[in-house]
Amino acid sequence: MAEQELCVVTGAFGYSGSHIARRLLDRGKRVRTITGRPDKDDPLQSKVEAHSFNFDNPGHLRKSLEGATTLYNTYWIRFEKGDMTFAKAVANSRVLIQAAVEAGVERIVHISIANPSEASYLPYFRGKAQVERTIRESGLSYAIVRPTVIFGGGKDILINNIAWMLRRAPVFGILGDGQYPIQPVHVGDLADICVKQGESRDRVTLDAVSVDLFTMEELMCTIAEGVGSYAALMRVPVPVGLFVTSIIGRIVGDVVLTRHEVEGLMEGLLYSEKPPLGPTSLRDWIFEHGDTLGREYYSEMATHYKKK
Numbered sequence: 001m002a003e004q005e006l007c008v009v010t011g012a013f014g015y016s017g018s019h020i021a022r023r024l025l026d027r028g029k030r031v032r033t034i035t036g037r038p039d040k041d042d043p044l045q046s047k048v049e050a051h052s053f054n055f056d057n058p059g060h061l062r063k064s065l066e067g068a069t070t071l072y073n074t075y076w077i078r079f080e081k082g083d084m085t086f087a088k089a090v091a092n093s094r095v096l097i098q099a100a101v102e103a104g105v106e107r108i109v110h111i112s113i114a115n116p117s118e119a120s121y122l123p124y125f126r127g128k129a130q131v132e133r134t135i136r137e138s139g140l141s142y143a144i145v146r147p148t149v150i151f152g153g154g155k156d157i158l159i160n161n162i163a164w165m166l167r168r169a170p171v172f173g174i175l176g177d178g179q180y181p182i183q184p185v186h187v188g189d190l191a192d193i194c195v196k197q198g199e200s201r202d203r204v205t206l207d208a209v210s211v212d213l214f215t216m217e218e219l220m221c222t223i224a225e226g227v228g229s230y231a232a233l234m235r236v237p238v239p240v241g242l243f244v245t246s247i248i249g250r251i252v253g254d255v256v257l258t259r260h261e262v263e264g265l266m267e268g269l270l271y272s273e274k275p276p277l278g279p280t281s282l283r284d285w286i287f288e289h290g291d292t293l294g295r296e297y298y299s300e301m302a303t304h305y306k307k308k
């Protein structure tokens with residue numbers, strides 16, 4: 001019997017990584033994950049071999065990648081906290097890419113972000129562009145997949161947590177004029193794009209966005225309608241909105257929204273001019289999931305910081 005192909009997925013017990021891992025398992029591949037939470041109680045735990053990130057031990061990291069044809073890389077941070085900075089995330093990503101090269105991995109399918117730029121003053125977008133360059137210069141065959149905001153399939157922090165607030169607040173603020181574009185992609189569509197790219201050997205960079213393009217104001221109104229919110233929606237100055245979200249953050253013990261995330265949004269970076277590759281309509285999805293959307297708050301801090 002032919003040996004099963006081995007793929008490594010970073011963060012297979014996380015959000016997009018779990019969707020990629022499930023698709024690979026369904027296709028008969030063997031999946032190994034590299035994660036910060038190898039012991040996590042997770043439905044995929046029995047099907048996926050879990051290794052630790054070991055960024056400070058590249059030899060161990062290389063061993064975790066040995067035998068794999070493809071690395072699906074989701075690793076990144078959403079915001080800086082303590083010594084976990086974007087510069088460190090770039091450095092860790094470079095250690096991972098070098099380990100993949102040394103381990104003989106053939107291809108990397110890397111999840112980036114739409115509109116990254118090394119000239120950006122936003123460290124998230126700048127760091128993503130730096131990692132993309134490292135991949136292009138690594139000699140590996142690569143697909144760089146650039147999503148905007150990801151929704152659906154559990155743990156879609158932004159859309160879910162907006163819905164969570166809309167269910168509870170009598171008044172809800174739209175930051176600035178709300179006229180900036182946002183074009184999220186369904187996590188299943190993103191995973192399909194990644195797995196398809198894993199089969200190819202072409203060097204490509206693709207935007208992953210869905211068919212629905214909203215202004216932020218339209219998206220808020222659609223979520224409010226979808227979950228049956230009675231909140232009065234009003235435009236508020238950005239500093240006011242950030243102040244209020246920082247108070248909500250203290251109550252829920254999380255970072256709800258960062259200034260840089262708002263700036264990225266308002267600069268139109270979560271939008272693509274390329275043809276949409278994700279067929280799932282966010283508008284339809286919101287109305288299909290209106291009953292469950294935002295019932296529970298999804299905390300980034302609880303996922304990636306508190307349990308360490």
Ligand SMILES: NC(=O)c1ccc[n+]([C@@H]2O[C@H](COP(=O)([O-])OP(=O)(O)OC[C@H]3O[C@@H](n4cnc5c(N)ncnc54)[C@H](OP(=O)(O)O)[C@@H]3O)[C@@H](O)[C@H]2O)c1
Nearest residue numbers: 010011014015016035036037074075076111148149150304
């Ligand atoms: N979610 C979105 O809306 C969105 C939008 C645009 C781009 N992206 C990009 O898509 C990729 C996957 O995102 P995702 O939401 O699916 O991520 P995720 O599952 O929450 O995390 C992806 C990987 O990064 C690790 N990680 C995340 N935060 C970390 C932290 N603070 N410290 C250490 N490790 C951390 C996770 O570690 P564990 O294995 O320990 O969980 C996991 O291996 C990322 O590159 C992200 O930048 C996401």
